[in-house]
Amino acid sequence: MTETxxxxxxxxxxxxxxxxxxxxxMFAVDLARRSAESSxxxxxxxxxxxxxxxxxxxxxxxxxxxxxxxxxxxxxxxxSKIVAHSPKSLKLAMAMTVLAWVLxxxxxxxxxxxxxxxxxxxMFEFTLTATALIVGVFLIVQFWQDxxxxxxxxxxxxxxxxxxxxxxxxxxxxPLPPALQSAWLVIHVFxxxxxxxxxxxxxxxxxxxxxxxRREAGKALKLRFLDTxxxxxxxxxxxxxLTVVGFVMWTFTLxxxxxxxxxxxxxxxxxxxKEVWTFIIWTLYAGYIHARATRGWRGSRSAWLAIVGFLAIxxxxxxxxxxxxxxxxxxxx
Amino acid sequence: MxxxxxxxxxxxxxxxxxxxxxxxxxxxxxxxxxxxxxxxxLTSMRTALFLLLLLAVAAIPGSLVPQITSDPNGVIAYxxxxxxxxxxxxxxxxxxxxxxxxxxxxxxxxxISLIGCVLPRTKHHFDxxxxxxxxxxxxxxxxxxxxxxxxxxxxxxxxxxxxxxxRSQRYRTxxxxxxxxxxxxxxxxxxxxxxxxxxxxxxxxxxxxxxFGYTGQRVVVEGYAFSNSxxxxxxxxxxxxxxxxxxxxxxxxLDSFEPVYEQNNRQAIGQAIDFTANxxxxxxxxxxxxxxxxxxxxxxxxxxxxxxxxxxxxxVLTVRDADEKxxxxxxxxxxxxxxxxxxxxxxxxxxxxxxxxxxLGFLYPTxxxxxxxALASVYPDLISPVLTLEVYEGDLGLDNGQGSNAYAxxxxxxxxxxxxxxxxxxxxxxxxxxxELPNDLGSVELxxxxxxxSLDVHHDPSQLxxxxxxxxxxxxxxxxxxxxxxxxxxxxxxxxxxxxTIEYAALARGDDPNLEAAVTDFAEKHSQQLGVRVDS
Numbered sequence: 001m002t003e004t005x006x007x008x009x010x011x012x013x014x015x016x017x018x019x020x021x022x023x024x025x026m027f028a029v030d031l032a033r034r035s036a037e038s039s040x041x042x043x044x045x046x047x048x049x050x051x052x053x054x055x056x057x058x059x060x061x062x063x064x065x066x067x068x069x070x071x072x073x074x075x076x077x078x079x080s081k082i083v084a085h086s087p088k089s090l091k092l093a094m095a096m097t098v099l100a101w102v103l104x105x106x107x108x109x110x111x112x113x114x115x116x117x118x119x120x121x122x123m124f125e126f127t128l129t130a131t132a133l134i135v136g137v138f139l140i141v142q143f144w145q146d147x148x149x150x151x152x153x154x155x156x157x158x159x160x161x162x163x164x165x166x167x168x169x170x171x172x173x174x175p176l177p178p179a180l181q182s183a184w185l186v187i188h189v190f191x192x193x194x195x196x197x198x199x200x201x202x203x204x205x206x207x208x209x210x211x212x213x214r215r216e217a218g219k220a221l222k223l224r225f226l227d228t229x230x231x232x233x234x235x236x237x238x239x240x241x242l243t244v245v246g247f248v249m250w251t252f253t254l255x256x257x258x259x260x261x262x263x264x265x266x267x268x269x270x271x272x273x274k275e276v277w278t279f280i281i282w283t284l285y286a287g288y289i290h291a292r293a294t295r296g297w298r299g300s301r302s303a304w305l306a307i308v309g310f311l312a313i314x315x316x317x318x319x320x321x322x323x324x325x326x327x328x329x330x331x332x333x
Numbered sequence: 334m335x336x337x338x339x340x341x342x343x344x345x346x347x348x349x350x351x352x353x354x355x356x357x358x359x360x361x362x363x364x365x366x367x368x369x370x371x372x373x374x375l376t377s378m379r380t381a382l383f384l385l386l387l388l389a390v391a392a393i394p395g396s397l398v399p400q401i402t403s404d405p406n407g408v409i410a411y412x413x414x415x416x417x418x419x420x421x422x423x424x425x426x427x428x429x430x431x432x433x434x435x436x437x438x439x440x441x442x443x444x445i446s447l448i449g450c451v452l453p454r455t456k457h458h459f460d461x462x463x464x465x466x467x468x469x470x471x472x473x474x475x476x477x478x479x480x481x482x483x484x485x486x487x488x489x490x491x492x493x494x495x496x497x498x499x500r501s502q503r504y505r506t507x508x509x510x511x512x513x514x515x516x517x518x519x520x521x522x523x524x525x526x527x528x529x530x531x532x533x534x535x536x537x538x539x540x541x542x543x544x545f546g547y548t549g550q551r552v553v554v555e556g557y558a559f560s561n562s563x564x565x566x567x568x569x570x571x572x573x574x575x576x577x578x579x580x581x582x583x584x585x586x587l588d589s590f591e592p593v594y595e596q597n598n599r600q601a602i603g604q605a606i607d608f609t610a611n612x613x614x615x616x617x618x619x620x621x622x623x624x625x626x627x628x629x630x631x632x633x634x635x636x637x638x639x640x641x642x643x644x645x646x647x648x649v650l651t652v653r654d655a656d657e658k659x660x661x662x663x664x665x666x667x668x669x670x671x672x673x674x675x676x677x678x679x680x681x682x683x684x685x686x687x688x689x690x691x692x693l694g695f696l697y698p699t700x701x702x703x704x705x706x707a708l709a710s711v712y713p714d715l716i717s718p719v720l721t722l723e724v725y726e727g728d729l730g731l732d733n734g735q736g737s738n739a740y741a742x743x744x745x746x747x748x749x750x751x752x753x754x755x756x757x758x759x760x761x762x763x764x765x766x767x768x769e770l771p772n773d774l775g776s777v778e779l780x781x782x783x784x785x786x787s788l789d790v791h792h793d794p795s796q797l798x799x800x801x802x803x804x805x806x807x808x809x810x811x812x813x814x815x816x817x818x819x820x821x822x823x824x825x826x827x828x829x830x831x832x833x834t835i836e837y838a839a840l841a842r843g844d845d846p847n848l849e850a851a852v853t854d855f856a857e858k859h860s861q862q863l864g865v866r867v868d869s
């Protein structure tokens with residue numbers, strides 16, 4: 001029975017990967033479309049026809065000060081105008097992402113049923129579940145903000161993670177060792193994975209923000225699609241809001257981890273390698289939040305901090321899990 | 334409120350932008366001046382940020398190099414393998430990164446900076462809590478969410494109802510002429526201050542409370558007991574302020590240890606599924622009690638916690654001399670070296686025989702044979718155990734007064750008399766077997782193979798306060814990030830025709846995603862209320 005569910009899970013995740021690949025391609029096509037449209041718009045402006053072109057809209061956004069919903073509506077409006085022209089590739093990409101995600105979640109559930117426990121007790125399962133959460137956050141955030149332009153980042157990242165996960169981290173279903181038999185496994189690891197979802201999205205926003213900031217500074221960047229995206233200021237605000245949600249969860253992960261460590265290992269904090277890196281990541285993001293309130297650190301500098309923070313998360317998950325000696329030796333490899 | 338303030342989150346105080354100054358104008362600083370200058374620098378946001386990021390970087394080496402506290406054996410191995418690098422690392426205290434001078438300086442400076450920042454802000458916030466909201470700006474149209482409504486009601490009614498509505502939404506209000514100024518979300522700054530104060534609380538409790546605690550390790554064999562006293566621990570780490578009186582002398586006897594190993598899942602045969610230590614505890618002046626200790630389920634006993642952190646086998650060997658007199662009969666805990674509990678055993682018998690003898694053993698709980706012919710354990714439970722013994726005689730090195738590692742045999746002044754490099758073969762015993770020792774020294778019998786557990790006993794008075802501070806910290810963090818601090822203004826003006834125009838606007842202090850919506854909602858609600866009132 002276990003083997004049947006394990007194979008269902010694998011079939012589901014491979015199918016999901018195939019569809020994510022298609023979604024990735026469609027998101028890329030969409031970026032190309034944005035570039036083309038933006039060129040059309042600038043050509044049109046050159047002839048003096050397009051008063052409400054994307055370029056001007058985004059300049060207006062820049063001009064309109066402090067941020068907040070005012071800016072939001074302007075940016076949203078300018079974007080939806082463009083989307084309305086030819087949203088086919090984007091709509092298709094989103095539909096595929098949703099379909100792939102449903103399969104992906106199915107794979108997670110089948111794995112859990114097969115193992116008869118939560119499906120995040122070894123590295124393969126962390127990868128499977130955390131990537132599902134990243135895409136889940138990406139999809140759910142769309143109800144709040146149109147961040148579909150991050151689709152190629154997110155699907156691309158998830159594809160790489162799933163590729164490495166299924167090929168290099170795969171392990172069979174085995175029972176939980178005594179140290180992992182705790183309700184904290186459900187809470188601590190789940191919240192940690194969920195916060196990665198927010199950090200991943202925030203990091204991709206920060207990357208776009210950096211590109212946008214370069215373009216706004218007049219540096220020649222040939223990526224025309226940037227014209228159709230929100231201004232750097234706006235991207236920074238969005239990245240910040242996602243990051244603080246992630247940060248709260250990360251703080252919870254840290255505290256819950258300490259409580260569990262006391263139960264399982266006899267001390268709540270012992271500078272185990274994984275504890276050290278969780279602390280480093282927490283400190284980096286605390287730095288990010290403070291940087292936004294520090295003269296000279298807003299904008300691109302704090303964006304770099306967010307990106308470094310996310311790189312540290314990836315490092316913590318891969319290199320620290322696999323090569324550092326410590327008590328968190330649950331990769332199963 | 335300047336424009337510069339509005340664009341920045343309110344929840345911080347930053348040093349004012351440096352005024353353009355030429356060198357000539359700078360006053361000479363006396364000692365107090367330097368001190369003030371240094372203090373300003375230290376408590377500035379920029380320095381705090383720098384220290385925060387430095388702390389993140391400084392934590393890295395401790396994860397790359399084994400630490401004495403978390404991986405003492407790793408440190409020993411490192412020192413042996415890389416003596417030169419180890420000397421350099423020792424100089425920089427890298428094996429003790431998290432208590433090193435440099436790491437401590439960074440976090441202490443950070444915390445001083447934090448306190449220096451939080452104290453004035455607390456006063457500032459305290460004043461703000463008692464102050465009225467600021468005057469209504471002259472031109473509301475320049476602010477966020479600016480919107481207008483018209484009503485037939487007069488100015489006084491309009492403003493009075495606006496004030497009531499603002500109050501019901503928990504704004505603090507103040508009337509200024511024909512306008513009302515309101516502010517809410519003071520909790521944001523309160524949360525922020527609580528968060529930072531709780532961080533200090535965590536640090537202080539860890540620093541002080543941890544000093545009163547202790548941890549002790551003890552290996553206990555089935556059928557044996559240990560008492561909570563200094564002498565009976567295998568190793569003991571007292572806190573800075575520890576005194577012997579802190580030890581409450583209870584005893585813990587290990588009645589049995591029951592492991593459960595996977596038997597069905599072919600991918601995980603022999604993997605541990607459950608460990609249970611059944612113990613009888615006796616606290617002074619009380620009846621003995623039976624309890625269990627499991628992984629993730631420590632036992633609480635008179636202010637201490639007992640954790641089950643390891644287990645293995647402790648074969649009982651009975652050694653008799655040539656005259657059949659029993660000179661040794663006791664369990665020897667063996668160190669497991671693989672997941673199937675293949676273990677190494679070291680037995681030292683300094684007295685009773687003609688020669689001091691040392692025995693180096695390998696225990697295989699379920700014995701299998703590798704293709705090379707060597708023995709190996711294939712399952713961790715005790716199914717078909719074999720104990721092999723190499724026997725050495727000579728000087729065990731125990732008489733020079735220096736402590737020695739009970740789990741290692743120093744063969745420098747020993748000669749192998751049974752084993753791979755001697756004439757007699759390695760002794761091979763199954764339970765109940767008795768074999769002669771070489772050179773007519775006597776005999777050795779494998780009497781039984783009980784299990785042992787290694788228990789950690791912890792007493793940490795900082796635990797509960799640290800947890801409480803962490804909860805405060807978390808609550809403070811959430812409030813400081815998600816409670817919006819905002820100001821709102823409503824101003825009214827009646828024109829010649831008797832129509833009153835109401836202006837609404839707001840200002841975010843800190844990140845406030847819903848500010849505009851809040852103003853619109855308020856304007857809707859307010860004009861509706863006015864409308865109803867006028868109609869009635």
